[in-house]
């Protein structure tokens with residue numbers, strides 16, 4: 001099984017992140033204005049703890065000396081040498097065709113039959129009312145390039 005429930009939506013408010021370990025891989029799950037992204041906590045440069053870095057916005061400029069942060073998207077800056085990565089694609093900001101961090105699809109699903117955490121034991125089960133949404137990371141999925 002490659003799908004993992006990692007948090008309740010309310011536990012990862014906009015602008016925040018959680019670090020989780022899934023199948024032995026440390027992964028950061030980010031909420032950027034209600035949109036969720038997941039990337040491996042291992043910088044492709046020198047394996048720094050990428051997900052501990054600053055989360056910022058892409059910068060646009062129409063002419064030298066003027067710039068503005070865009071309203072959409074998330075850029076994650078590695079705390080070791082400040083390489084930057086687009087959270088939506090995992091691509092490096094400076095060399096997007098050659099350098100990227102592994103990223104994973106994230107969906108928000110209502111709790112229910114498809115959102116379970118498997119375990120080694122079986123217990124007697126009872127009906128449960130579902131009231132929250134959950135953040136689910138798919139380690140087997142690929143993001144569109």
Ligand code: FES
Pocket residue numbers: 043044045046047048049050078079080081082083
């Ligand atoms: S290890 Fe991340 S920029 Fe160098």
